[in-house]
Amino acid sequence: MSQANVELATRKFLGLGDEAPACVQIRQDSRLGSFRVTVKYRLDERDDLVVEVFPSRPGSRTWMAGPRLSVSYRLLADGADPFEHAAGRRVLGRIRDAVSRRPDGDEATDLLEALARARPEPEPASSPERWRGIFAAYQDSALSGAESALLHAAIEIGLVRHLSAVASASVSDIAEACGCRTEAMAVFLRALATLGFVQPCEEDRGYRLAPGASSLLGPAEPLLRLNRAVRDLLDGRLVEALRAGRLHGAQAEMWTTMIESLGFMEQTRDSDAYWNEIGDRVGLWGARRLLDVGAGSGHAAAAFLDRDPALRVVAVDYAPALPTARACLGRRGLLGRVTLIEGDFYDPSWHPPEGCDAAWLANTMHTAGPDENRSLFGKIHGALPAGGKIVVVEKARDLPDRSVAMDDVVWSLFTERGRAYSMREVTDLIEGAGFGGVRASAWGEGIGHFVATKGGERA
Numbered sequence: 001m002s003q004a005n006v007e008l009a010t011r012k013f014l015g016l017g018d019e020a021p022a023c024v025q026i027r028q029d030s031r032l033g034s035f036r037v038t039v040k041y042r043l044d045e046r047d048d049l050v051v052e053v054f055p056s057r058p059g060s061r062t063w064m065a066g067p068r069l070s071v072s073y074r075l076l077a078d079g080a081d082p083f084e085h086a087a088g089r090r091v092l093g094r095i096r097d098a099v100s101r102r103p104d105g106d107e108a109t110d111l112l113e114a115l116a117r118a119r120p121e122p123e124p125a126s127s128p129e130r131w132r133g134i135f136a137a138y139q140d141s142a143l144s145g146a147e148s149a150l151l152h153a154a155i156e157i158g159l160v161r162h163l164s165a166v167a168s169a170s171v172s173d174i175a176e177a178c179g180c181r182t183e184a185m186a187v188f189l190r191a192l193a194t195l196g197f198v199q200p201c202e203e204d205r206g207y208r209l210a211p212g213a214s215s216l217l218g219p220a221e222p223l224l225r226l227n228r229a230v231r232d233l234l235d236g237r238l239v240e241a242l243r244a245g246r247l248h249g250a251q252a253e254m255w256t257t258m259i260e261s262l263g264f265m266e267q268t269r270d271s272d273a274y275w276n277e278i279g280d281r282v283g284l285w286g287a288r289r290l291l292d293v294g295a296g297s298g299h300a301a302a303a304f305l306d307r308d309p310a311l312r313v314v315a316v317d318y319a320p321a322l323p324t325a326r327a328c329l330g331r332r333g334l335l336g337r338v339t340l341i342e343g344d345f346y347d348p349s350w351h352p353p354e355g356c357d358a359a360w361l362a363n364t365m366h367t368a369g370p371d372e373n374r375s376l377f378g379k380i381h382g383a384l385p386a387g388g389k390i391v392v393v394e395k396a397r398d399l400p401d402r403s404v405a406m407d408d409v410v411w412s413l414f415t416e417r418g419r420a421y422s423m424r425e426v427t428d429l430i431e432g433a434g435f436g437g438v439r440a441s442a443w444g445e446g447i448g449h450f451v452a453t454k455g456g457e458r459a
Helices: 002-014 086-101 106-118 128-156 159-165 171-178 182-194 218-244 252-267 271-282 299-307 319-331 370-383 402-414 423-432
Strands: 022-029 034-042 048-055 069-073 198-201 206-209 289-293 312-317 338-342 358-362 389-395 435-442 447-454
Touching (some): 002 022, 002 048, 002 086, 069 086, 069 106, 128 159, 128 182, 159 206, 171 182, 171 206, 182 198, 182 206, 271 299, 289 299, 289 370, 299 319, 312 319, 319 338, 370 389, 370 423, 423 435
Parallel strands (some): 289 312, 289 358, 358 389
Antiparallel strands (some): 022 034, 048 069, 389 447, 435 447
């Protein structure tokens, strides 16, 4: 009966009727001490959509994240994006509407209670199964690094580009086109086929690119380059950094790649919904001229401009970031409502432009030390009018999130003064600049949100 209760609660939470062609399963993940509800939805005779529901927790990479439950989806079996499939788009739209309307309502409560009754008791922390789970997680981490290296090599040797230009090719032809040994290429292609990156062809005993794999060309390449750059940095220089304290400037070489990869990641998720939900939470709307300090890829500004037709944005960032931001805003026809300014906002001589009634800083603080951020907040306070609002979005190191801990290593050891900040530290820096009424909250993936006003009451 518990399985039936979970299925019924899941269908209600996702807005799927009883007649929906979906199979619901509960899956326990002993390594995470958690569970997932997997829904396989039959879209048509060929394609299935897989949706997963699981408890929200710091570090989750999700499509939608609520206070207690998160939702993610997988690509279809043929590698296509479900949003490009007519039936998939309808189903995901229905799920998004249902979940976003009541992310923490009765439906979520009913599902959590049904799962609590259905899932097994957690294993004792000292059990052999627990330690086997930890070792399995370590193996998964190593395997993930190896898979990333394989994909990067496939791009670097030209394999992806070659197979994108032909229907299929033999192992020897691929090896020749890539300048590799045939025997080695045969092993490499078998591994890529196991990952689902290429597919074997019976007709010529060769291989073709799997549908969707060609997306790793073009805009996705910076993401793979960034992944490799961070891995190489940690593998090759972490011990050196630990002994030296910091390796100044070691991260500078990957700065442009980082911005480009952020641009790609924003394109591949529902970034407008993500940024606008933050805007809703912090009460951003109502500003007429927004100062975006550290505009990055430009996708947050684009989301806000689309949401509020009366809004204008002044976007400031270092020179390497501006081409990506300009391209993003240009694609969406928003450049006419944005002023892009090149500048080092942590330079003592830099001053914010006048005329803005709100300021937005997302994922910016960690690039500098407390003194630089204190000075920056003070300048923003001086430039805003009475009642002007400042919004800060930043990963917080006192939130239990694995990605923040890893990022803090890179920021603290491979930049000149950067590091992660605690929720209290961010609040103190904002108040120290003269802002009052600071409201701080944590929401998903270890991210802290802070909003304050010029002239607001001090806590």
